[in-house]
Amino acid sequence: MSNCSCIPFKGTKEQQKKLEAAIEKYKDQSGALMPVMQAAQDIYGYLPIEVQKMIASGLNVPLEQVYGISTFYAQFSLSPKGKYAISVCLGTACYVKGSGKIFERLKTVLGIDDGGCTPDGKFSLESCRCIGACGLAPVLTVNEEVYGRLTEDDVDKIIEKYKALD
Amino acid sequence: MADVNIKFNGIPYSVPEGITIIEAARLVGVNIPTLCYLKDINEIGACRICVVEVVGQRNLVASCVYPVSDGMEIITNSERVFNSRKHNLQLILSTHDNRCLACVQNGHCELQKICRDFGVDDVNMFDGEINHYEIDDSAEHMYRDNNKCILCRRCVAACEKVQGVSVIGPNERGFNTHIGCAFDQPLGDVACVGCGQCIVVCPTGAISEKDHTKRVWDAIQDPTKHVIVQTAPAIRATIGEMFDYPIGTNVEGKMVSALRRLGFDKIFDTNFGADATIMEEANEFIERLQNGGTLPMITSCSPGWVKFCEHNYPEMIPNLSSCKSPMQMLGAIIKTWYAEQNNIDPKDIFVVGVMPCTAKKFEIGRPDQSASGYPDVDAVLTTRELGHMISRAGIDFRNLPDEDFDNPLGESSGAGTIFGATGGVMEAALRTAAERITGKQASEVDFMEVRGTEGIKEATYNIGGVELNVCVCSGLANARKVLDAVKNGEKKYHFIEVMACPGGCINGGGQPVQPSAVRNFVDLKSLRAMALYSEDMRKSIRKSHENPAIQKLYTTYLGSPGSSKAHRILHTSYVERDKF
Ligand code: SF4
Ligand code: SF4
Ligand code: SF4
Ligand code: FES
Ligand code: FES
Numbered sequence: 117m118s119n120c121s122c123i124p125f126k127g128t129k130e131q132q133k134k135l136e137a138a139i140e141k142y143k144d145q146s147g148a149l150m151p152v153m154q155a156a157q158d159i160y161g162y163l164p165i166e167v168q169k170m171i172a173s174g175l176n177v178p179l180e181q182v183y184g185i186s187t188f189y190a191q192f193s194l195s196p197k198g199k200y201a202i203s204v205c206l207g208t209a210c211y212v213k214g215s216g217k218i219f220e221r222l223k224t225v226l227g228i229d230d231g232g233c234t235p236d237g238k239f240s241l242e243s244c245r246c247i248g249a250c251g252l253a254p255v256l257t258v259n260e261e262v263y264g265r266l267t268e269d270d271v272d273k274i275i276e277k278y279k280a281l282d
Numbered sequence: 283m284a285d286v287n288i289k290f291n292g293i294p295y296s297v298p299e300g301i302t303i304i305e306a307a308r309l310v311g312v313n314i315p316t317l318c319y320l321k322d323i324n325e326i327g328a329c330r331i332c333v334v335e336v337v338g339q340r341n342l343v344a345s346c347v348y349p350v351s352d353g354m355e356i357i358t359n360s361e362r363v364f365n366s367r368k369h370n371l372q373l374i375l376s377t378h379d380n381r382c383l384a385c386v387q388n389g390h391c392e393l394q395k396i397c398r399d400f401g402v403d404d405v406n407m408f409d410g411e412i413n414h415y416e417i418d419d420s421a422e423h424m425y426r427d428n429n430k431c432i433l434c435r436r437c438v439a440a441c442e443k444v445q446g447v448s449v450i451g452p453n454e455r456g457f458n459t460h461i462g463c464a465f466d467q468p469l470g471d472v473a474c475v476g477c478g479q480c481i482v483v484c485p486t487g488a489i490s491e492k493d494h495t496k497r498v499w500d501a502i503q504d505p506t507k508h509v510i511v512q513t514a515p516a517i518r519a520t521i522g523e524m525f526d527y528p529i530g531t532n533v534e535g536k537m538v539s540a541l542r543r544l545g546f547d548k549i550f551d552t553n554f555g556a557d558a559t560i561m562e563e564a565n566e567f568i569e570r571l572q573n574g575g576t577l578p579m580i581t582s583c584s585p586g587w588v589k590f591c592e593h594n595y596p597e598m599i600p601n602l603s604s605c606k607s608p609m610q611m612l613g614a615i616i617k618t619w620y621a622e623q624n625n626i627d628p629k630d631i632f633v634v635g636v637m638p639c640t641a642k643k644f645e646i647g648r649p650d651q652s653a654s655g656y657p658d659v660d661a662v663l664t665t666r667e668l669g670h671m672i673s674r675a676g677i678d679f680r681n682l683p684d685e686d687f688d689n690p691l692g693e694s695s696g697a698g699t700i701f702g703a704t705g706g707v708m709e710a711a712l713r714t715a716a717e718r719i720t721g722k723q724a725s726e727v728d729f730m731e732v733r734g735t736e737g738i739k740e741a742t743y744n745i746g747g748v749e750l751n752v753c754v755c756s757g758l759a760n761a762r763k764v765l766d767a768v769k770n771g772e773k774k775y776h777f778i779e780v781m782a783c784p785g786g787c788i789n790g791g792g793q794p795v796q797p798s799a800v801r802n803f804v805d806l807k808s809l810r811a812m813a814l815y816s817e818d819m820r821k822s823i824r825k826s827h828e829n830p831a832i833q834k835l836y837t838t839y840l841g842s843p844g845s846s847k848a849h850r851i852l853h854t855s856y857v858e859r860d861k862f
């Protein structure tokens with residue numbers, strides 16, 4: 117699992133307060149771990165080691181247990197979203213039209229894995245299911261922007277474009 | 283409890299209600315193979331090797347978790363059962379690095395045995411994509427090779443439920459599932475305590491101790507080295523298992539013989555180190571008691587426990603006795619006193635500890651464990667490694683004569699012997715402390731309340747008018763309970779003995795691996811402990827301070843227990859470590 121420990125953790129005091137409140141709220145219930153992890157995912161957008169340690173300490177559960185769960189369920193992410201979050205559709209229509217190759221190309225160009233984020237925090241990459249734009253297959257999105265009918269070469273151009281922005 | 287009537291393979295039996303099919307099978311002499319099941323701690327029904335037919339049930343059931351009921355007819359030996367087990371094995375092998383010849387477990391592997399039993403000759407039946415994992419050899423005491431892991435999760439259960447350490451677990455999902463630490467950090471970087479309890483329950487060669495046999499062979503071959511071996515109290519009670527003796531056979535004499543034939547220059551007994559530990563520890567305890575020192579004092583001979591304390595209860599480091607472990611004490615005595623007496627430069631002495639413990643491999647590299655300026659101990663062999671060396675050397679263990687340890691550091695008391703079982707250190711310390719406190723010879727040397735294999739034992743003794751509350755625990759999950767109770771004021775003890783492994787060193791992580799077929803149904807701890815308590819009974823000297831060699835060590839060299847020289851050589855210090 118791509119875990120970008122290279123991106124420094126930038127949690128704020130407010131975020132920490134919110135997480136502590138969530139821990140306080142669920143602490144004495146059985147099965148507190150999942151809801152607290154969900155809350156943390158919402159607060160921070162991802163679950164880096166710093167956040168998982170707070171959860172483990174707060175609920176008095178092993179860190180490995182938190183980590184195991186965070187890598188088991190797709191709803192948790194270990195990397196922050198990049199400034200430009202790229203999402204490649206691997207739904208059936210897109211896949212048939214070669215989105216798998218596009219995804220691979222992006223991994224190579226960016227040097228990150230599914231769920232990863234570049235060390236400068238600029239790009240993150242993930243795969244997703246059908247986004248309802250099958251007519252444009254294969255499709256990817258960068259933040260809100262949709263790009264369709266892609267070829268592998270388009271990938272490089274799109275990346276160049278966002279690299280040029282800052 | 284009521285009995286129920288059931289049939290195994292057509293033959294009627296009556297067995298207690300509420301037990302599982304596998305337990306019932308054991309009672310009536312039917313063996314069922316297991317890969318994931320570990321009684322009480324890993325009952326997850328995951329591997330499905332233990333499947334059997336229950337007449338009237340459409341699907342095969344996992345016998346390790348399925349309870350018997352009245353009138354149940356169970357079939358364990360049908361073609362259908364065999365085929366299902368074989369199929370499951372083939373699936374396991376499809377992602378398994380099956381190069382048995384180069385595997386540490388070759389010949390002892392539970393997976394290998396079951397494959398042979400079920401005629402799995404087509405190991406490549408379901409070959410497809412397989413994950414390649416890097417071997418994690420970051421920890422001092424062990425390595426993990428996930429290419430050989432079958433995800434039975436026994437190690438996870440041992441680490442979590444027995445030890446309360448919980449640094450390993452399943453990461454990721456599906457095809458990528460693997461056992462690892464949080465954030466897939468190397469084991470050497472997390473709060474693993476080195477106990478090796480994961481190793482002794484693993485049915486495969488996926489996890490194993492780091493091999494020190496090479497260094498030992500090299501030292502023995504090196505003519506410039508004076509190579510001294512010392513064996514922990516518990517080894518004599520377990521090494522016989524490597525040579526097919528019944529569990530709990532004391533083979534001390536043959537073990538010493540074998541060591542001599544391996545070419546060690548001197549064979550000493552860690553029991554002597556244990557006696558020295560008692561001299562120092564009893565003295566430290568009395569000083570703390572009489573001078574308002576930090577109480578409860580907690581024993582420090584189990585390096586897995588010490589590391590656990592440093593990671594999880596750093597605030598209790600002042601409670602730890604500053605005594606080195608018996609192995610380290612004896613190593614230090616060898617490289618100082620013995621070296622001086624025999625005119626040997628300590629740099630030319632190579633000390634090997636044969637230990638029931640993998641954490642000892644970590645302990646020898648700790649700071650403040652080099653009394654002579656050189657490490658007190660240079661290599662640690664587990665019981666298993668020594669067994670393998672003896673086999674390799676072609677020594678016919680069972681036909682060896684019985685021989686004695688060398689003197690003077692081979693002399694020991696019964697108190698030293700029982701160090702190998704939970705409660706033994708406490709009892710040994712009480713035997714000496716009682717006489718030191720009262721100034722009188724005590725006729726009673728047996729402290730029965732602290733014996734036995736329960737995880738937590740308590741007792742109160744009145745010694746010379748002082749009420750002493752003591753507690754003995756083993757298995758770190760139990761240690762957690764005890765320490766939490768002490769911390770929140772629920773319990774007040776003067777003296778606590780902690781051993782990392784459940785039952786103490788006799789059940790250590792370096793001991794011979796018994797397959798689950800034995801482990802699940804035989805009380806290893808009691809059988810092995812018995813071998814030590816009967817030796818204690820047989821000994822003429824049963825108190826550490828009456829060991830004449832110990833007396834000589836103090837009169838000619840150290841002065842009195844707790845002297846500054848004794849402190850320099852026999853005591854150590856601890857460090858705070860990260861919780862995660
Ligand atoms: S783990 Fe067992 S089956 Fe696998 S290679 Fe080693 S000995 Fe063979
Ligand atoms: S050696 Fe002990 S603490 Fe370390 S992983 Fe194994 S069971 Fe857990
Ligand atoms: S390392 Fe051994 S005990 Fe642990 S899951 Fe793998 S096979 Fe089972
Ligand atoms: S499959 Fe990609 S948008 Fe529908
Ligand atoms: S399912 Fe019963 S031993 Fe694994």
